[in-house]
Amino acid sequence: MNQSGLEHPKLERQPMEPRALKSIVLSGITIVCAITACIPLFSVLLMLVYRGGKRLSFQLFYTLPPGAFDGPGVGGFGNAIVGTAFMVGIAGLISVPFGILAAIYLAELDPHSKVSEIARFCAKTMTGLPSIIAGVFAYAVVVLVMGHYSAWAGGIALSLLMLPTVMLTAEEAIKMVPNPMREAAYGMGCTPSQSLTKVILPVAMPSIITGVVLAVARAAGETAPLLFTALFSESWLAPNNPTASLAVLIYNWSSSPYQNLIELAWAASLILVVLVFVLNIISRSIGGKTKL
């Protein structure tokens, strides 16, 4: 027991008193933890810039992957960039209309019905769906039926992962639209769908786009759903054939014995992370003040 504390109780802070000391030490530990947690991000970014930046050039964007025995500095992954864009595009074309239309029903037309409750629950459950399961499902439904690996199968697998994000953020966005706007629209004699398409959706659009862009960013980096749906390819995009993507390229080449391919994997990672971060920043700036 601290004697000075007992004899003349002071009102000012006593840093060496056990209770205060404990508080200070715990605060210190918390600060260290917070800084430690930031280290991986900076380490990843630093290594990407250092190892990927060395190999970065315009040639990467328009050349095909090198053969194993090509010398250092040869080749690129233009086909993987096109492939990623194509498959994410398909995924978006499927999941964005699907997600927004379902979100309209959930948020606006019948929010408290049994169907809505169950659908909301399903969407939430699907956010936790392991990405590899989306791949297995697309394999069973598309690849086995079509008989070959294809960009379509990859896009469908990705759309499964985008759907819940798009749907749940769109639902929140529509719910955030102030009620007087709805009332004004109905007061003007709008039918429910007129008020939706002409008033509510335009107001909610920035937040909906935020969700879509975040979903796109996530889909662009997904590897597991593409591993056995789109596979990989060394040639340019042909949607009915196996298709290259940045993410699968990084996975395939990460354990390659050839230095050239490992360097290209780092460069591809750099491009992928820059793309994902840019999309994140775009979504934040669109969302801006209306952010949920």
Next chain:
Amino acid sequence: MADNEFLENADGKTLSKPPTPGDIFFDKSFRFLTRAFTWATILLLAFIVYKIGGEALPAFPDLGIKFLFTSTWDSSQNVYGLLPQIWGTLYSSFLALILGGFFGITIAIFITQDFLPYKIEIILKNIIELLAAIPSVVYGLWGIYVLIPLIRPFANFLHEYLGWIPFFSTRLSGLGLLPAALVLSIMILPTVAAISQDAFKAIPHKTKEAAFGMGTTRWEAILRVMLPAASGGIFGALVLGFGRALGETMALAMLVGSMPTVTLSILSPADTIAALLANTFPEAAVGLETSALMYAACVLLLITLIVNVAGAVIVAKATPGGDKR
């Protein structure tokens, strides 16, 4: 609609009119469409479970329930067992949860308990969110070329001096549970931190004021008042983080070493269900092996569904409004 008195009074200059049959048709079909897609969401999840279960079904008579308790995976002899993968999935996720959970909750406290000026709080929050934005395959690459060389001397030091503890009973030869669990903990940290923050923010301000009024120090208030009050939401955050770790594929497929062993040693290579699927599926022989993999996918799907539903229910119950995530 000529008998509309408003139209007459406005000398035909008004734009207002009752909905035309076209409008009504559009309204009906639009509403039908949204309803159809809502149903489609439910059917989609059911179809995923049905389809994967259906593909796994042919394996069930051959492999039976003992599939879950045997450890050989040999496609040349058509012998399949999933025990090491189930163990590896649970064990690696558990290790990641200890580390990621501790850091996640600490950061949630740091952000919500008035330690920081507003601007730095926002920056820290964004950094943690960006951790979640980096694709897992990039973490895998980083793990192979940065993390493993970094921790290997330390890990082998642990083995040399503390090798008698079962957790350190093997050398870290490269790929293994430790680097996989480390990367996994980085990936679940943002989930845990975000949901825990919601749990802390949901506590009424008066609770903390009452604690301070009783003369507690900042940490006494946090540990004895805030943490118990937020415990339900934090527990849900941990369960959801665990669910995320269970389903994570690429970081594990690249780092865990894909060796089917049941081991306590965190320095040994292991295997997980998701990594098994990622590594084996593309080359699997059509027939029993593919069915066995579908069976494995089914097991993974069931485990993650149960954990995620449990987590969502706990969060929804504990944190009012926390079920928005």
